Amino acid sequence: xxxxxxxxxxxxxxxxxxxxxxxxxxxxxxxxxxxxxxxxxxxxxxxxxxxxxxxxxxxxxxxxxxxxxxxxxxxxxxxxxxxxxxxxxxxxxxxxxxxxxxxxxxxxxxxxxxxxxxxxxxxxxxxxxxxxxxxxxxxxxxxxxxxxxxxxxxxxxxxxxxxxxxxxxxxxxxxxxxxxxxxxxxxxxxxxxxxxxxxxxxxxxxxxxxxxxxxxxxxxxxxxxxxxxxxxxxxxxxxxxxxxxxxxxxxxxxxxxxxxxxxxxxxxxxxxxxxxxxxxxxxxxxxxxxxxxxxxxxxxxxxxxxxxxxxxxxxxxxxxxxxxxxxxxxxxxxxxxxxxxxxxxxxxxxxxxxxxxxxxxxxxxxxxxxxxxxxxxxxxxxxxxxxxxxxxxxxxxxxxxxxxxxxxxxxxxxxxxxxxxxxxxxxxxxxxxxxxxxxxxxxxxxxxxxxxxxxxxxxxxxxxxxxxxxxxxxxxxxxxxxxxxxxxxxxxxxxxxxxxxxxxxxxxxxxxxxxxxxxxxxxxxxxxxxxxxxxxxxxxxxxxxxxxxxxxxxxxxxxxxxxxxxxxxxxxxxxxxxxxxxxxxxxxxxx
Numbered sequence: 312x313x314x315x316x317x318x319x320x321x322x323x324x325x326x327x328x329x330x331x332x333x334x335x336x337x338x339x340x341x342x343x344x345x346x347x348x349x350x351x352x353x354x355x356x357x358x359x360x361x362x363x364x365x366x367x368x369x370x371x372x373x374x375x376x377x378x379x380x381x382x383x384x385x386x387x388x389x390x391x392x393x394x395x396x397x398x399x400x401x402x403x404x405x406x407x408x409x410x411x412x413x414x415x416x417x418x419x420x421x422x423x424x425x426x427x428x429x430x431x432x433x434x435x436x437x438x439x440x441x442x443x444x445x446x447x448x449x450x451x452x453x454x455x456x457x458x459x460x461x462x463x464x465x466x467x468x469x470x471x472x473x474x475x476x477x478x479x480x481x482x483x484x485x486x487x488x489x490x491x492x493x494x495x496x497x498x499x500x501x502x503x504x505x506x507x508x509x510x511x512x513x514x515x516x517x518x519x520x521x522x523x524x525x526x527x528x529x530x531x532x533x534x535x536x537x538x539x540x541x542x543x544x545x546x547x548x549x550x551x552x553x554x555x556x557x558x559x560x561x562x563x564x565x566x567x568x569x570x571x572x573x574x575x576x577x578x579x580x581x582x583x584x585x586x587x588x589x590x591x592x593x594x595x596x597x598x599x600x601x602x603x604x605x606x607x608x609x610x611x612x613x614x615x616x617x618x619x620x621x622x623x624x625x626x627x628x629x630x631x632x633x634x635x636x637x638x639x640x641x642x643x644x645x646x647x648x649x650x651x652x653x654x655x656x657x658x659x660x661x662x663x664x665x666x667x668x669x670x671x672x673x674x675x676x677x678x679x680x681x682x683x684x685x686x687x688x689x690x691x692x693x694x695x696x697x698x699x700x701x702x703x704x705x706x707x708x709x710x711x712x713x714x715x716x717x718x719x720x721x722x723x724x725x726x727x728x729x730x731x732x733x734x735x736x737x738x739x740x741x742x743x744x745x746x747x748x749x750x751x752x753x754x755x756x757x758x759x760x761x762x763x764x765x766x767x768x769x770x771x772x773x774x775x776x777x778x779x780x781x782x783x784x785x786x787x788x789x790x791x792x793x794x795x796x797x798x799x800x801x802x803x804x805x806x807x808x809x810x811x812x813x814x815x816x817x818x819x820x821x822x823x824x825x826x827x828x829x830x831x832x833x834x835x836x837x838x839x840x841x842x843x844x845x846x847x848x849x850x851x852x853x854x855x856x857x858x859x860x861x862x863x864x865x866x867x868x869x870x871x872x873x874x875x876x877x878x879x880x881x882x883x884x885x886x887x888x889x890x891x892x893x894x895x896x897x898x899x900x901x902x
Contacts, residue, residue, distance in 0.1 A: 312575060313339065315361060315375070316589055317349035319622065319687045323363055325375065326617060328573070328591075337617070342373055344380040346770045346780040347686065353396040353403055355417045362403050362417065364391035367780045370405045370413075372420045382423045385779070386413050386432060393444045397451030402468065404435075404454055406442040411435070412456060414468055435466050437473055446487035446496075453493030453510065457484025463498055465510060477508055479515045485527050485542075490535035497538055499526030505540055507552065521548050521557045530570045530580075539580060541567035547582060549594070561592050561610045579614055586640070587619020587687075622687025627667050632676035632701065633708065633719070637689055638663045649680060649691050650708070650719060652726070652763045677701045679720050693720060694774065695805050699816040710760045718816060721809050722758045727769050728810045729757035731789040731798055771801050825856060 314328040323342040347367035354361055354375075361373040370384040370391055389408035396403050401417040412435035419430060440459040447454050447468065454466040463477040463484060477498075486499035496508040505526055507517040519540075527542035541547040543566045550557040565586040573579045579591045590613035621639035628635050634655070635647040644658040644666055658666065679701040681692045698720035705711035708719075728734050735756060765787025772780045781801045788794045808814045822842045841855075 313358070313375075314581065314589075315352055315354060316583065316617070317352050317363060318583075318587065319348045321345040321347055321349060321365070321367075321686050323349060323352065323361070323373070325378070340378040342378045342380065343768065343785070344371055344383075344783055345369070346772070346783050347390075350390070350392045350407075351394045353394040355396060355398075355401060355403065356421070360417060360421055362394060362396075362405075362415070362420075364394050364405055364407070366390040368407075368409075369780070370394075370415070372417075372423075374421075382420055382430075384413075384415070384420075384430070384432075386434075387411065389441075392442065395445040395447035395454060397447040397449055397468075399449045400451035402447065402451040404445050404447055404468065406445040406456055408441040410438040410440060410442060410458075412438075412442065412445060412454070412466075414471075433468070433471050435468075435471050435473075437464065443483060443485050444487045446489045448489045448493035449491045450493065453489060455487055455489060455496055455498075457487055457498060457500075459483045461500075463487075463496070463508070475510075475513050477513065477515070479506055479518075480504065482525070485525065486529040486540075488529045488531045488538060490531070491533070495535060497529050497531060499529045499540060499542070501525035505529065505538075505550075517552075517555065519550060519555075519557065521550065522546065528567060528570045530572055532572065533574075539570050539572070541570060541582070545584075547580070547592070560594065561613075563590075564588075577614070582613075587622065588616060589619070590614075590616040623684040623689055624687075625663060626682050626684050626689065627663075628680075628682050629667070629670055629672070630676070631672050631674055632679060634670070635682050635689060635691075636663065636667055636670070637684065647689055649682065650723065651761050652691070652723075652767050676703070680723075693723065695803070698724075699805075699809070705760075717760075721815055722760065724806055724809050725758035726761065726763040727767075727786060728789060728798070728802070728806075729762055730765075730787055731802075731810070732795060733799065733807075734810045771803075825852070 312328040314326040315323060316326065317323040321343070325339040327337040327339055345363065345365040345367055347365055349363050349365050351364045352361055359375060361375050363371045363373065365371070368385065368387045368389060368391060370387070371380050372382045372384070373379065374381055387405065387407050387409050391405050391407040393406050394403055403415045403417055404412055405415065406412040414433040414435070423430060435454070438456065438458055438460065442456050442458045444457045445454065451468055454468045456464050456466070461478075461480045461482060461484065465474045465477065466472065467474055480498065480500040480502055482500050482502035484498055484500050488497040489495070494510055496510060497505060498508065499505050503520065503522050503524055503526060505519040505521065506515045507519070508514070509516050521540060522542060522544050524543035526540055529538060529540050531538040536552055538550050538552065539547060539560075540550065541563070545563045545566055547560045547563065547567060547570065548557045549560050560580070561582070563582060563584050565584040565588075567582055567584050569583040571581040573581055573591060579593055581589060581591050583589045592613045593610055595610070621641040621643065623637045623639050625638040626635060628649075633648065633650050635649050636644060637647060638644050642660045644661050644663050646655045646658060647653070648655050677697070677700050679693070679698055681694075683690050683692070699718055701719045702716050703719060705713055705715045705717055708717070710717070763786045765785065767786045768783060769786055770780060770783045782797045784794045784797070789798060820842045825841065
């Protein structure tokens, strides 16, 4: 038996459900293709196909055996939040924040190929606000949706016609469960109530006030005699609809996001929580009372559990614009190198703000990337507008012992696409032509200084915060045929200029003037107007002034320069020269 999970990290994983309590890592495979939160999944065609809905606005179809993404549906224009599945018709409904519902024939989706890639869909339009949940009965004759409108809409998916609206909830409708023949419906809301509806009578026949806070998830047994509910209050209840009696089965450590009944040899219920853990609990009613607050806490421990990894919740880019500090949900702080895409050090449970303060450097480097933790992982983003703006020397960043000028954005792009064959075949010649090298000629790959780990995920997307995702791959997979074809079509021109044609951006020359401090008796230097790139070391400026003042022909009168070596001269310049910019003193070690 296989259990499928997905969540905020954008990855879908399959687990050996029989071995979760026996092995340390029962994970079978990971399916990585989404680029944002995966909000819902539906297992179709007797487990052979999986459909996923994501905040990256796509719906994806997967071959579960191979862990392969067969197709990507880009019909939605905003987050896709929920999926409904009609097992008898192999019909899937997708809904989300764009207020639309689309219907998909799973058999058609699995038959798509590179030459036959046209798919038609039916749409249900009428919602006035974001849709949080959608449900289909097994026969695919009834579809129900819930939204922030605080009401339920009922549709006939065969004709896409609206049938009714059901009012009664006082807050967002977050969970739905339909019986097999589509005559009865359960709905859960952020108002803390669960309602049982008769669709034939078009009214609510029962309201359950079990939970103290919002209800986020519901599931019912096959006979629709019992249902299970949970949400923000962490309590999982079993309710018998015949007697209207509710019993607390368990209390989780964090709010509950999803429930799934397991009716195989070892009956139980799988519970997924906001702390990224997934646990299987017994359905036996071993209720007990917590004396501290007189609340039922049910079963004390799960039958088995898949613990979640801590997610990153705080990110700070240090002012050297290379290193990033992060803090996760377990309060652990880590230091990362954005240039090489590696973790440098785990710092443990230290004061995050104090660590940021202690690692401040008296250096200025222009912004060339942004960082966030949206998926619970550290995400580094490069945009065309500023990715290629930062020049440094190889010596400054510890890549070589020379003053070769390097562009940080260029180094990263070359590492990202190091395994893309197109970057191996082409090189730039003086006449602007490109050609393939001889077989025996060694071809430069990457940037010549470092390589990214092959498992590093890379996403290409349209510009802007809401830009559409174009593709996702691992750095090491750029050599594969399918990824190569996608890269050939997807990589933007400003990137191919750097990694394929090796046409690098020009660094700016900025004019500036050096003047003696107003209280000094020194005369202005003869050559007043100077120029440098937008990255200039203050130490170099001081060395220049020191040399002109003490060794220049116009000041020393000797007509010859001292034989003092450069390192000694640098040390003396630091001792003798103070540098002011707009009346503020700057140390000579600044850059």
